[in-house]
Amino acid sequence: MNTGFPPPPWFAAFQKSPLATGGFDPAALAASYRHLFMSTAPAPNPAAGTAGALRLQRATQTFAQLAAGAAADAGARFQAALASTDPALPKITTLRALHALWIDCGEAAHAAAAHSPAWAQAQAEVLNALVQLRAESSGASQ
């Protein structure tokens, strides 16, 4: 959604960060993935190879970019909603109303992103990559 507002500073910083540019250490990621995503999975075996870990790195990078985009969109919608001069819209006089508006804007941004083919593809790829990593680890530990 183009609201005419510049992206927030944190988003610009994110776009330069290792998360967005792919500066991960695959071995470190593979060693920590089970704590992030799959607590019941066995610890990965470094000797099993890093194909699954590299795939997971790429998948999470792609999905994180989309998620960050949705978050930025949510922020932009929130700014636009607050700046609206539509006389039909009520003033925001309580923190509760502000919070409700934030949720509405966040859900609208999420819906716009989540229904896109890119989102579905990226999310599925994260899961498929995790499965590959788990399969490699399980196979290598046998």
Next chain:
Amino acid sequence: MTRLAIDPAAAAAEMAEFSRRMATAASTLATIDASGEGCSPREAVHRDGHAVLWRYRPAAADAGIPPLVICYALVNRPYMLDLQPDRSLIRGLLARGLDVYLLDWGYPGREDFGLTLDDYIVRQLGGCIDHVRHAHRLESVNLLGVCQGGTMSLCHAALFPERVRNLVTMVTPVDFHTQDNLLSKWVQGVDVDRLVEAQGNVPGEWLNAAFLALMPLRLTVGKLSALADIADDPQALANFLRMERWIRDSPDQAAAAFAEFVRRFFQENRLVRGGLTIGGRPVDLRRIECPVFNVYATQDHLVPPSASRPLAGLTSSRDYSTFEFDGGHIGIYVSRSAQELLPAAIAQWLASR
């Protein structure tokens, strides 16, 4: 110019009050016992593995309606239908003289890895229906399917139309490829066969996470912050806790059946496109000739109405009717308006057939 008109002093007072309320809610929640599965008396009359068929006795004079077998989904626990005395579809049906049976699939264990849809739909559901038929000396029974249980009920009715007298489907996905079905969009790219091969049974927590991700803010932060509204109402807090317990109480999914369901229904949409087989038997919805009552919720974000409505043109029933409930996927069972409308609508529909 901005719509923001918050007075700092008022905001500080609002935060203080919010904090007080949340602390009160947390204290009260810690004292509430939300254990138990359902509130109506019942007895187990049939078992097959983890699956149990529960019988509930009518609370009013027998309405003379053939018994109703309720087939719930695999992905959640069926006590949602009997959550508490004032939020119970089952109670509402019993109060109208119906003889109700509930198929509880139980909690699959590691040994159930290989359970297929044939096991669930033909053997277990069929076994329950046969038990009720024999117990009541009937050729056929009334069948009510909920959500995925409705999809399974449709398959069973198509495979064995002679066993089903009347069919009720509630918030049941039929067409899995409609544009507003977000969950369906998300699973299209998942390699489900590889997933179950690597993981085995699919943890219930994974499905919970997926369901929450459909509306990540409203279903987490939004819902929790609303606790402040009911902080001083122990009854409302108990209701909240019961719901939350049910939401988190998701069984693991038997690997083979999960993969089958995702592949054949979500990804290939075979119930609508054709070519669906269960245990090698073709499933053709046109074999369903009994009366069908299709109930769905207009604001259902999990099974959008667009996924349920297509049932209209898919069976051979000459007595097809619908009930549109103004609410969501869960509200259709626990909201006050649902208690007032649905048991009566279902009982009346069954009574006239």
